[in-house]
Each structure stands twice: as C-alpha cells, then as structure tokens.
Amino acid sequence: MHAHSHFAFTGWITQTIFCFLIFFLQKKNNIDVYSRYRWLLIANLISAYGMLISFIIQGYALYSITFSTISIAVLAIFAVYYWRDLNKYEGNTLAAFCCKAALIFAQISSLATFMLAWLMANKFEGQYWYVAAIYFFLHFQYNGWFFFGCLSILFMMIPKENYNSALAKKLCVTLVACCVPAYLLSVINFAIPAYAYAIAAITGVVQGIALVWLLIVMRPALSVFKSGNKWIFKLFAVAVAIKFLLQMFSTIPVLSILAFGSRPIIVGYLHLVLLCIISLFLLAASRNFLNYNSLFKVATVIFIVGIIGNEVVLMGQGLMGFYGIPMSHVIEILLAATIVIFAGILLLNVAMRKITSV
Structure with missing residues (x-):
C-alpha cells in the first residue's frame, strides 16, 4: 500500500x-x-x-x-x-499565484512525514495521532500541491482574455485561504471541539461554492482546447464538483459516519481525487499539446472506463455496506477494473511512441 x-x-x-x-x-x-x-x-x-x-x-x-x-x-x-x-x-499572474500556493502546500505536507517518523521512533501509542498525521499529508498533497499545481497548469494554458481573470483570481484566493482550515474536514469524525467543527463546516461550504463558481467562470475557456479533448475536461469538472460537494456534505453527522466509517468509501474518495481529477486533468492537458492518433484516443477511453468502474464499485460497496447489504465478487470486479486501467495506461504508453508534439 x-x-x-x-x-x-x-x-x-x-x-x-x-x-x-x-x-x-x-x-x-x-x-x-x-x-x-x-x-x-x-x-x-x-x-x-x-x-x-x-x-x-x-x-x-x-x-x-x-x-x-x-x-x-x-x-x-x-x-x-x-x-x-x-x-x-x-x-504576478494567476498561474504564478496558484503555482506558489501549490509549492507552499507541498512543503507543508512534508511536515507530516517527519511527524510520523517521530511517532514511530518514540513508539507513540495514540492511534489518532498516526491517522491525523497521515490525513495531514494526504490533504496537503491532494488539496494543496496536486490541486493548485493543476490549476496553475490550467491558467498557463489559457489566455486570460478567455475568462474573467479578476473574478477567477478572487475565487482562487478564497480556495487557497480555505485549504488550511479544510484539513479539519479530514478529522471531523475525531473528538474535535465544537468551534473546530464549526470552522470545518463553514470552510466546506465556502470552498464548495467558490469551486463551483470557478468552474462556471472557466467554462468559456474550453474554446481553446481541441474539440476532441473538451469532453475530458468536462468529466474533470464534474469530478471536481463531486469531490468538493462530498467534502461539504461530510460535515453532516450521519454522512460523516458513512464517509469515515467505510474503508471502500475512503479509498473511493482518494481514487476520485487521484484518478478522476488529477490524472484526468494531466492526461487531458497532455492531449492538448499532442497530435494524438487513433490508438491514443482508444487508450484514453479504456483508461477512463476503468477508473469510472473502479469508483462505481468502491462507492457502491460502501453504500451497500452502510445499509447492511452485502456486495458479492467485489475483489474480482475491482481486479477487472484495475486490469482495464492498466490496459489503458499500457496502450497510452505504446501510442505515445508514435505521437509527435504540436
């Protein structure tokens, strides 16, 4: 693992x-x-x-x-x-602002590795501290370094004339400001004080609204992408919206129990961010600078089918488990989805050898 x-x-x-x-x-x-x-x-x-x-x-x-x-x-x-x-x-461009935020959050995330090393070296027995440190690392990697790194790449790709840059800057500043307190959303099922719970809830709502608003603002910018590439960016936008809505709804106690009490849902959420958001964006960004061939197109579809199948199974297993309904052959289905993902990646590598850049 x-x-x-x-x-x-x-x-x-x-x-x-x-x-x-x-x-x-x-x-x-x-x-x-x-x-x-x-x-x-x-x-x-x-x-x-x-x-x-x-x-x-x-x-x-x-x-x-x-x-x-x-x-x-x-x-x-x-x-x-x-x-x-x-x-x-x-x-002082928007791309530079997001990139600097990403680099700062990357350094913050590394603090968790030193914390884990200290806990292990001192054989600390508090399990919550280990989990909190792991979630700290994951949060500032996923929601900090990865997310704002991708945002900076997006703004580097798009001329500011294609969107409302002033409004986009304000929304990005809001998202950056929310990143640190949003860590509380990762530990909201711990015994945290009431004020911390309130901060987490408010942060979840604010960043959810800011993100959806940013997606709407950036919609006209899709015109700069290749016609055969826009559907991937739209899938990316849907996945981002789902991710932030899940974070916002996790502040509801009943849903918090469901989210943090089910390993398949936790793994599904992590894969949602890593595969459906970050990997999809990087793949779409790569396609936008390549004269991709038919094999590359097919490989992209296979890869996306695999990650969607993986998400459906993990989330489905978690929801069914919450209601006490067993889901049979989960391991076999996940293996099949993983094989599809692997096949897509393998074909992408084969296709890349025959592709020339724009």
Whole structure:
C-alpha cells in the first residue's frame, strides 16, 4: 500500500507536474531552463523507484525512509528554483499565484512525514495521532500541491482574455485561504471541539461554492482546447464538483459516519481525487499539446472506463455496506477494473511512441 501510494504521488503526479511547469516556463519565455531542472527530474524518479522497491521489501525502514527523504528534498529544492523563476519571468499572474500556493502546500505536507517518523521512533501509542498525521499529508498533497499545481497548469494554458481573470483570481484566493482550515474536514469524525467543527463546516461550504463558481467562470475557456479533448475536461469538472460537494456534505453527522466509517468509501474518495481529477486533468492537458492518433484516443477511453468502474464499485460497496447489504465478487470486479486501467495506461504508453508534439 505504501509503495503504491508513494510511487503514484512521486513517480506519476509530482513528476508530471514538474514537467508541465518546466515546459510552460521554457515555452512562454523562450528560454532554456530544462538543463537547470534536469537533475531534479532524474533525482525525483530515482526516489520514486527507490520507494516502490524498498516499501515492498521492508515497509517503513532505513531504505524506504531514505528514498522518501530524498523525494522531500527534491520537492523543496524544486520549489526554491521554480519560485525564483516565477518571480523573474512570470510576475504576478494567476498561474504564478496558484503555482506558489501549490509549492507552499507541498512543503507543508512534508511536515507530516517527519511527524510520523517521530511517532514511530518514540513508539507513540495514540492511534489518532498516526491517522491525523497521515490525513495531514494526504490533504496537503491532494488539496494543496496536486490541486493548485493543476490549476496553475490550467491558467498557463489559457489566455486570460478567455475568462474573467479578476473574478477567477478572487475565487482562487478564497480556495487557497480555505485549504488550511479544510484539513479539519479530514478529522471531523475525531473528538474535535465544537468551534473546530464549526470552522470545518463553514470552510466546506465556502470552498464548495467558490469551486463551483470557478468552474462556471472557466467554462468559456474550453474554446481553446481541441474539440476532441473538451469532453475530458468536462468529466474533470464534474469530478471536481463531486469531490468538493462530498467534502461539504461530510460535515453532516450521519454522512460523516458513512464517509469515515467505510474503508471502500475512503479509498473511493482518494481514487476520485487521484484518478478522476488529477490524472484526468494531466492526461487531458497532455492531449492538448499532442497530435494524438487513433490508438491514443482508444487508450484514453479504456483508461477512463476503468477508473469510472473502479469508483462505481468502491462507492457502491460502501453504500451497500452502510445499509447492511452485502456486495458479492467485489475483489474480482475491482481486479477487472484495475486490469482495464492498466490496459489503458499500457496502450497510452505504446501510442505515445508514435505521437509527435504540436
């Protein structure tokens, strides 16, 4: 499980966001910055594959912690390098604002790894502290680094003339301001004080409204995307709306019990963010810069069918379990969905070898 999550976060999401950010900086300003970041991309991949292997073999131990620490150091150095380049080349753009927010949240998320190491080293017995630290890491990775990293890429892709940039800036500022208190939504089922519960509830409503509003504001910007690519961005927008609505509704006690008391729903929610939101966006963004062929189109559909099937089964299992209705052959169905996802990714890799960039 740790190998799966760390490898996906570092080897897929972080590496791809790195590549997009470097690509846009170089393309927009007509400068060669790749040589300065190349060693960071290589180091990040080494840490990703190192975690993949070491976590499988030994779990949390010397080598896995070493490679994990390397990935944290790489992300920190990248943040310093890229922040300087943003100030030098991008100025006070909305893309730069979202990117800086993403880089800050990435560093905040790393604090949880040190907290976990301290808890394990001191053999701390409070289970809630472990869970709180894990949720802290996941929250600021998913809702901070990944989400605002993707938003920055989106704003780098779209000319500000295609949307109401002033309103979009205000909504993004609101979302950034909500990110820290929104962590309380991850631990709302713990015995937190009433005032913290109220902050979580208000934050959930505010960020839900701001996000849906932002999606509406950005709708005209779809015109800059390829016609065969718009449907993926629309799926992405639907998934984002569902995700934030789920967070908002999790403040309702009955739904909170359902959300946090069912492992399939927790895993389904995490996969909703990682696959249906982040991965879909990065795939759609990639397609927008490629002369993709028919195999790439088919592979995209297969991949999306697989992730939707995975979500339906996980959420369905959780809801049926809440009402005491057993769901048969869940493992086999999830295996089938995973095979479909793998087949889509494999075909995407094959198709990429035959694709030329725009």
